[in-house]
Amino acid sequence: MAQRLPGLFARIAKDSEPIDVVSSGQGHAVDSGALFSSALADADPALTHLIGPARTDPDLLYFHKSAGGAAYRDCIAHDQRLATTLKSVTEQPATHRAARDILKRIFTPAFVRRISDGEFASIGSEVDAAEAVYNPYSIAPAMTDEGSRHLARYLARPARRRLVRPSQRRRGLLREGTGLRGRRHHVQDGGRPARRLLREGRGQA
Structure with missing residues (x-):
């Protein structure tokens, strides 16, 4: 930096x-x-x-869990526009196909069908299950001290990574950022360091 x-x-x-x-x-x-x-x-x-x-300062860095983040939590829980948009992201047929392809590299087709049918509430949807595979894959390069991880074989085809990863990012932006037009999350002082870095970065670009 x-x-x-x-x-x-x-x-x-x-x-x-x-x-x-x-x-x-x-x-x-x-x-x-x-x-x-x-x-x-x-x-x-x-x-x-x-x-x-x-x-x-956990209240600043974990504002979504603190008393000051009540408005944010209410938006996540009750904003219908957000709920509809999130559903449109995860319900794309291509995303579900990619999720099933990933799961079939680990589990039997019969078990994947049970996940797709919603039989396991603790697992969530087939997209949730596929993202649970992608998450450790995405952080493995930064965990070499903890050992070798060989998760690429489960996400071997670039097309699968391109489908699951954008789904995660879009949902993260919608839930944790200003991903909907006209909506802003207010956290006092929390954005100042980021705004300054962005301003300086544009000047150096």
Whole structure:
């Protein structure tokens, strides 16, 4: 980041602007924050004295679970336009075909039919089941220290990955972002760091 946005950090150093390090308090987040702070100081020693001690703020980073996120949760639970749009994403025939193809590489066709028929409430739909396979596949490259994962054989054809992954991303944008025209989720101060990075990034592009 220091290489990509040198102007941002040069101005922070010039103005002696404190760098607030905030994490959710989860173990992996605390470790990531410490590593980021250390690497940032190594990359630009002028920032070292500006990097404050790490602190936790779960209400900011987990706003969707906090008291301040009540409006967001109400929207997710009761917004009919959102529900209709999400259903239109997951109910596309191509998405269901891709999901069944993935599951058939792991389970017998008879068992896949039972999933498709909704027999297992805890599993969800066939798309939910296929995404449960895709999720560990997507993070496996970052978990080499935990061991080797050979999940590619279950998502071997690029077409399958292209069908399942966009479905996930569209639903994530709709549920967690501003994916519907005219709708905004308000979280006080939460968007400021991202907005600044985007602004600086456009200036450096």
